[in-house]
Amino acid sequence: MGAAMTDLTKIRNFSIIAHIDHGKSTLADRLIQVTGGLTDREMSEQVLDNMDIERERGITIKAQTVRLNYTARDGETYELNLMDTPGHVDFAYEVSRSLAACEGALLVVDAAQGVEAQTLANVYQSIEHDHEIVPVINKIDLPAAEPDQVRAEIEDIIGLDASGSWEEGGAVLTSAKSGIGVEDVLEAIVARIPPPKGDRDAPLKAMLVDSWYDPYLGVVILVRVIDGAIRKGQQVRFMQGGTQHLIDRVGAFTPKRTDLPEIGPGEIGFITAQIKEVEQARVGDTITTVKGGAEAPLKGYKEVQPVVFCGLFPVDAADFEKLRESIGKLRLNDASFSYEIESSAALGFGFRAGFLGLLHLEIIQERLSREYDLDLITTAPSVVYRVHLGHTRTEDAKVIEIHNPADWPDVNRIEVVEEPWIKAVIYTPDDYLGAILKLCQDRRGIQTDLTYVGGRAQVSYELPLNEVVFDFYDRLKSISRGYASFDYEQIGSREGDLVKMNILVNNEAVDALSLIVHRSVAEERGRGMCERLKDLIPRHLFKIPIQAAIGGKIIARETIAALRKDVTAKCYGGDITRKKKLLEKQKKGKARMREYGNVSIPQEAFIAALRMGEE
């Protein structure tokens, strides 16, 4: 790669849209291999997904790019920038910025599975960005492959042309695994995806696509240059963040990190600028030069807001400092979650953390336990409620936002509560439809659409987010034996009759078990929690009432009977040692419990109590 400026007409920027397991990563690997980005020896399976969690879950959390140099059948060499976008709705904003950096997309559909709901959401997003979409039907060599039916699905459901050969505007047929049709994909990219537009002579305008922390380089920023060019030594300004930085490295991933003299208009690449925290490099920001910079930032910048909150407490109170340190480190690489210290009477010191969604919550939780070796108690996830308070003698009426049941105000002051709602699209084989409709109905859902395609159904529901944050996704998976897919977007707040439910163990409210519920489901939910706690809390020397209450009103009750016998019948001289070991074991077990009203509650109870169970 020389210093020659790349002709805009020879650049193609594209992303790959695919449902999990439909072969996105395999296809990307093949494209890299065919264009010579890596030798055979350097190829390890699925080059793109770096993090363990990404590998295991088959999802991408951070955007990544690969620059491929492809000499096409027309004899010209093209610069192809493959953008691997995050693959989950929790990261919808990051996805939208990745897509905004491209002019086209490959839509990869499994020839045996057909179009899936989650894919649809991404296709629509891609269409919103005016992308040219090239359908790719993959895994055509599987025995169950039905490429013609999938072509029809792509046309019927999505409304894209898929019939005919790819040269005529139809779908490309591939088997990424066996290498069939990979060159056709590259040719289709060159032929059908439009080149980017841009003005080399205009002031620098580059979009910050994503950023991550690298222990050696500091924060690495992925950029798409719109106008101008970005070079080493430039003084730049982040227009939204308001900070200034000196660019000290410019390059691209091929997929190896390769330094370049510049990133010109229409190109995608990375920069570093001695930035220590990803928080300073916000997704969607506009980068321009300090001198002679652009006047207005790019459109579409948004500050991401956490929508799901929960408490994170160390099982061993002595681990609090370690947790604080670990959360801080994680936050270095993920500015999209928030946290603040929280103290609970039952659980001691911990953090109240906010996430973009449930998957995001799970990922952070899993990284804390896996990468930082922490045992955590996670409290019930909560959403953000807008609580309208009436005036008092000393205070005016106001609206407050609450995401922690512990902060729930005095009922007498509450006039109205608003809760966030979502629109959920569920795509499922119709065998499971009945059970899914019931689940949505039980969770206060309002059905807005139901369509059938072949043996599948697509159902849309409006649902309160607080009904989804508990275990909706787990339940959906289990009743559909893993076949149903679920996608959601937020659709704003609605008024709801929401109340705080306390759980009383031995007549004392356990703060970590309180939750905000809709009055219509409170009794059922309370009964469920009491029943589960009855099984989760071991018998004690005295009987333990477990109650669910709203204000002073008990709405459900269970009792754990007192222990009747627990004694070593025979104990003489030789047995002291054994008896002592028994006592040690007992004490160790107790250390992992939390004491509340003289009752020892095992840590797993805090999590398990909230599972709605196998209704």
Added chain:
Amino acid sequence: MARALYIHWPFCARKCPYCDFNSHVRAEVDYARWQDALVADMRHEAAPASEDTLTSIFFGGGTPSLMPPALVEALLREAEALWGFAPDIEITLEANPSSVEAARFAALAGAGIDRVSLGLQSLDDEALRFLGRLHDAREGLEALDTAQRHFDRVSFDLIYALPGQSEDSWRDQLSRSLGFGTGHVSLYQLTIEPGTRFATDVRRGTFEPKDADEAGDMYALTHELTEAAGLPAYEISNHARPGEKSRHNLTYWRYSDYAGIGPGAHGRRGGVATQRHRKPENWLAAVARSGHGIADERALGASEQASEALLMGLRLAEGIDLAEIGARSGLAFDTLVEPSKLALYADLGFLHLAGNRVQVTPRGMPLLDALLGEIVASDLVAA
């Protein structure tokens, strides 16, 4: 300064399916060799002893009633020569109630045994078969009769709360048993110990142990009946008429020193815990090699001694004196227990507090393990 001596005889004719004691079945035993080895092991324990004379000796097992009376006599002579006997010394031997063994009772009494603890276990043939015992009920009662004729003091064991045993049938059996006129009975609820055949049976689902609630009821009934018969519980499973308590076993529960010799025997001497090799052959080899059978000898820390004193002492109806245990272990007596828990369980009627004395009430007795987990200070156990 040992005052109590425990002698372990590890051999049994057959291993009982509930028993997790250190017992072994061997086709032949070289008695002469065992006599020499036990004497050597005993001498090792006597060496560091002071002038204190022995107040009790206990032959446990295994099945010590299978020992030749001459061997028992030789060991007693040796013990007397080494320590000297207190005038009121109690010398107990555990015995199986088989006719063969009963035939030796006279000779054992002649050898110096003055108290037997008879493993009757049940008065019901079916239960005895379930428990894997070699005797039947009639043979057991005859052995009891023989024992009462030859020994000053007789105690017997019964095992109850068996699977399927009703409260009524236990009431009948216990009432009959209390009429036999012994001054002492040990009444154990069947517990399934790891490493026994019963543990495997339960795991395989061959039978289910008695439900803890029912067992709790039977425990209460047992206390009621023994109390009414004049043999109240002085320990979790032991009942005696006044003056008939097992003085030897009280040594353990009051956490006084005791020497333990023979395979697998434990001992406590001046804050040092001793444990002998468990396997008979290993123990014999160790004695031959080094003149004693000790596998492990370890000084116990202050908190360890205090926790042992608590968990043994609270088994007794008389309870413990916190100040005394504190003084003995060198720890402040208010650091031994969790004061808030002590108050809570006293309020609930499981404990009786009087000054520094803590007693577990009859209500608390069947829950002692759970209680200990609550009241013994965590620092004591974690250390």
